[in-house]
Amino acid sequence: MSSTHRGPLSGYRFDFWSFVTTVSLVFFGMFLIIPVGRMVYYAFQSGDIAGFTFSNFVKFFSRAYYRNALFNSIKVVLCATALVIVIGVPLAYVTSTFEIKFRRLVDILVVISMLSPPFIGAYSWILMFGRSGTFTVFLREYLGLRMPSIYGFSGILLVFVLKLFPYIYMYTKGALKKVDASLGEAAESLGYHGLRKILTVSLPLVTPTILAGGTIVFLRAFADYGTPRLIGEGYSTLPVIIYTEWISETGSNAYFASAVALIMMLVAALVFSLQKYISNRKNYTMSMINPPKPKKLRGVPNVLAHLFVYTVALLATLPQIYIIVISFRNTKGIMWTDGYGIGNYVTVFNKAAPAVFNTFKFGLIAIAIVILLGTLFAYLTVRRRNLFSSILDVLIMFPYVIPGTIFGLILLISYNSGPLVLSGTAAIIIISYVIRRMPYTVRSSSAILRQISPSIEEASLSLGYASMRTFFNVTMPLMTPGIVSGAILSWITIINELSSTLMLYTSRTATMSVAIFQEINRGGYGTAAALSTILTVTMVVSLLLFFRLTGSEDIDL
Amino acid sequence: MAVSIHIKNVMKKYEDNTVIRDLTADIESGELFTLLGPSGCGKTTLLRMIAGFNSVEHGTIAFDGAVINDIPVHRRSFGMVFQNYAIFPNMTVYRNIEYGLKNKHLARDEIRRRVEEIMEVVQITQYQDRYPDKLSGGQQQRVALARAIAVRPQVLLMDEPLSNLDAKLRLEMREAIRDIQKKIGITTVYVTHDQEEALAISDRIAIMNRGDIQQIETPERIYSRPWNTFVANFIGHSNRLRGVVEQTADGGGSVKVEGRMSIDMRGTRPLQPGQELLVYVRPEEFIINQGQEGEGLKGAVRVKQFLGRYVNYIIDLGTAEPVEVTSDTNSALKIYEPGDEVLLTVNTRRINLFTADTEISLMEGVESNVLHA
Structure with missing residues (x-):
């Protein structure tokens, strides 16, 4: 009879909750x-002419400088999202399927690196591998090695990936925890094992979660101002444009900044609704009887699994540690x-x-x-x-x-x-x-x-x-x-x-x-x-x- | 302290879906009144309207004549036992029971005395410091009951309280609820879909279907003299046979069943010669005779199920549907095997006749007792 339960008091009455x-x-x-x-109103205004105008958008799309910023933003954010999934999903799979020593410590390190602001990561990478960075200088002086530049596209990408993969990792790990162990066993009993089992059973079941995590990563990277500002140098993205338009030396242009902001919000909203649309169509309900238990690996696979997990965790934490040291x-x-x-x-x-x-x-x-x-x-x-x-x-x-x-x-x-x-x-x-x-x-x-x-x-x-x-x-x-x-x-x-x-x-x-x-x-x-x-x-x-x-x-x- | 409840012309709709249509009923002071019906019949909705969790837009609900439609839930004086017990998991047994009393501006000693008294009544004193997750289903049930009656409400509402218990505990708790309800004499409205539970526990039962009450009666009467075929089918099992009135007499007549067996019926409403009717025979109202001589329905045993105290037979009469027959192992002369040929007769003092068109009882003195205000 649960269909007739409409929560307490389905009739209307002005009470505490109406007040809230x-x-x-x-x-x-x-x-x-x-x-x-x-903001929407400002986007269609301009300081020069009174009334409704598209001039801000015309300006945005007619100048290569602004178009490039939009293109740059989308390019670096898409690459980051893809890479983050490539790193985060296998990491989640390995830590939830196999026994990893000090897994809890790894998790805490990952959470910390995720929650610290991205621009501090960018700043730390510059200190380590920038033009006069500690490691750059060390490698050049003592080993004669020249590091590739950390500035621009690759630098932003590096910081984004290491900063944002934890989202995918945490989300996917959470979802894998809810996949009943019997499902994997059922797949094995039907002759699927190894990668085929993962691709046909585990992965499809957590795909909606990965998409949701990917969206969060996309939105966070897309919105980040500090990282491209510090490590991007010539590679300017939309948040940087908005800030510079607003704090411009030639007088701030709130109208144009609003127009760029509107464009950004539309892109973000589009990505968000796309994800909602897809995950509404692919939503699984699972009953949980046998919770999955991590298995113990032996020999080379065991070493490789540990190596993989520790390397990623170390890379993610490195900027934080370095900052503390210096x-x-x-x-x-x-x-x-x-x-x-x-x-x-x-x-x-x-x-x-x-x-x-x-x-x-x-x-x-x-x-x-x-x-x-x-x-x-x-x-x-x-x-x-x-x-x-x-x-x-x-x-x-x-x-x-x-x-x-x-x-x-x-x-x-x-x-x-x-x-x-x-x-x-x-x-x-x-x-x-x-x-x-x-x-x-x-x-x-x-x-x-x-x-x-x-x-x-x-x-x-x-x-x-x-x-x-x-x-x-x-x-x-x-x-x-x-x-x-x-x-x-x-x-x-x-x-x-x-x-x-x-x-x-x-x-x-x-x-x-x-x-x-x-x-x-x-x-x-x-x-x-x-x-x-x-x-x-x-x-x-x-x-x-x-x-x-x-x-x-x-x-x- | 016990009050009567008057439900008058109550109606409930969700969008286009009518859950309760124009329902009127009186629940007497101190009785245990059960709402029984298949799922979706509106019984829980009605209970939640009495509680105030569902609003009453049409009609009125009154306690002792005072309309309570617009009184918010927390000011109505009722205790409720929920299907999932709804015990506060963050409070001990003692705190759960005390919770309602603490709202009553009673002296500290008085609260303690009443909590202890009620724990004694429902026999959970030894668990008073435990948290709900350390209690069995039956114990949680007792806590829920204690919490509901501790505040000495005017009315006790119970929403399928036993449906989450296993069969044995269900029997035990059924007794306990009945005992406690009689001891404190509180007007109780009890919702269940389990007919055996309803028969065992109730003073009166209201059978509901599709938002209407079909019949209100005592357990004995509702089983032996159902108002219509819905009630007959819902309570216990009935075999449905066709009949035609041959001759009428004062308060009865003779009826030809399935064109093959004449029976003499007494205690009916006036019958018309040639009138078509439905003859409802419960499995235990058949009598099995060996061989196929004499007046009766000839048939062959198709299935035998031996259940200890009873034997169930499915017997082919050559009619559309085979009939189900139960015989008491103790008084049965013989246990039949599949393939055996038998002759069935019926206990005419027990079986029921219904009109063929409206499917309403033709038995003298049977009433639906549904009020039409």
Whole structure:
């Protein structure tokens, strides 16, 4: 009779949840719909002529400089996505099928490298293999080897791949964990083994997951500003164009930047809907009776499997480790000097303490709001299906397709003047964090809510607790594991946030990631390394705390 | 404390799908009233309307005459036992039972006293500090029941509470629920699709089909004197035979069954000579006679199933469908084997006649008891 269950109270009544719906629509209306609307409006305006015009788009498509940027963006992002799948999927297969020693350590390293901001990776690779990089110099002086250039297309690709393969790895690993071991055994009993078994059974079953992961990788790479800006040199991509158009020396051109932003968002939305379309058609439900167990390998295959896993993990972690090491090297001004010490940290303490403080202040306020709103919104979209909650469902996920630079830009444009001026305040940065990082918390909260039977809430209602008290007494405590695992992702991505903060900060509201970025640009490599290390340590501590609190072994994406 | 429930002209639609159509029923104070029917008949929907989880857009539901349509769930005074128990997994047994009481502004001692008392009644005192995942299905069931009745509600609602238990526990819990319900004398609405459970536990049963109540009766009456063929088919098993009235008499008449056997019926509504009817014979209402001499239905045993206390036969009468016949092992003269030729007669005091067109009972004094307000 489950078909007649429509959740508690299918009739309409203005209650706590109607109130939450109203609040959420106002919130998203102000900080998502209005800014995006403003951006679309600006895209068809120009500073010179009044009224509606296509001139921005004509300009974009008629100049090779801009067309190339679009082409560059798509080329590097597609290559990165393809490579990431080629590395991430086999890695996931190997670690979930075979016993790998120190697998948990490998996982933690991979998660850390995934969650640290890409531009720090780019910066580290430059320090190692750039023109005067440590390894470049070493190889040239002592072995007479000339390294190929790390700048431009190949550099961006390298950073993207090593930074983003963990997404595919984590997603695929999660999906493989849910493939019943009997399916593989059934395939073997029918004469399929080795690669044929993988290609005909395991791979098709996790394909929707790989596609979903691939989309995330595509969108993240497509939106990244810091990496192409640092390591791209002449290879400019769309986010770089938007930023330079906005912070142009000849006077900022918000109209043209908006047009480019619109083009980017359309590309992102297209990719996103394509993935949704494909995965809706290919969705499998599986019953799980025999969970898969990793097998022990012997001999050469065992050595190869370990070699593969460790190499990838090492490459992914290398930039992080290198940064930590050089953060202790002595510097003088912008020059490295001999010897090691904590000089850089002293400089950070003197110069950049406010940035560290801001990161924690903004981050903690934002994460508190994310947890409260994210949990409530998850409840609305899962348990109170109606027109408004469906709209809300789309709005919550919308930031996935808005690159950070663009989001910062449109927030700024919308609240730069008018009745509500927020530009230059901490509030605008916090709002941007909340909107951009809430999807993680909402997604994992709603996933766990779907597994909680509505009758648990009905039991509480029947015992005399109204809907708000029922939510805080019963539902929210049961949702806690899901909320926490979403919030950890929200939190880590908040403290790492660069691209929208870069648009929104002032000297008083600069955060750690902004300070790192500025230091790199200024040549203050030592301070940048020390700040990056502090950021990494914060992340690792957060993660360890998370594992400790939840008792879980993995982080769910 | 026990209240009566009055359901009047209630209707429920989801888009174009009518789940309940114009339903009226009175549930008496203190009785255990069962809603029984096939899945999709609207029984759970009706229960959830009484609870308030489903809104009532048409008609009224009243407790002791006071309409509760617009009273939100948390202010209605009912306790509910859910199909999946819905015990709070983050609270111990004790905390689960205490949860509802803590909302009642009672003194701390009073709460403790009542929780302990109710744990005693449902016999879970020894598990009070356990979490639900450390309890068996039957124990969880007892906790769910204790939690629902601890707040001393006016009405107890139970939604297929035994369907997740294994057969043996189901019997045990059935007794326990019946016992506790009588002990505290609470008006109870019980939903199930299991007819045996309904017969065993109920004071009265409402048989539902496609959003309508077909008949409301005591278990004995509903089994022996069903209002229509739907009820006859749904409760127990019935063989459906055709008949024609030969002669009428006062309060009965003689009926030719399948054109081959004349029976004398008593206690019927007035019959018309030549009237076509349906003769419903339950398997145990047949009498098997050896050989094929005399008045009766001649047939051959096709299948024999020996079940210990009973023997089930499938017997070919040369009609469209073979009939099912049960004989009590203890009183049977002989156990027949497939291929044996037999003569069937019927216990005319037990069998039921229905009109051939509307399929409604022709037996004297049988009522649907469905109210039409």
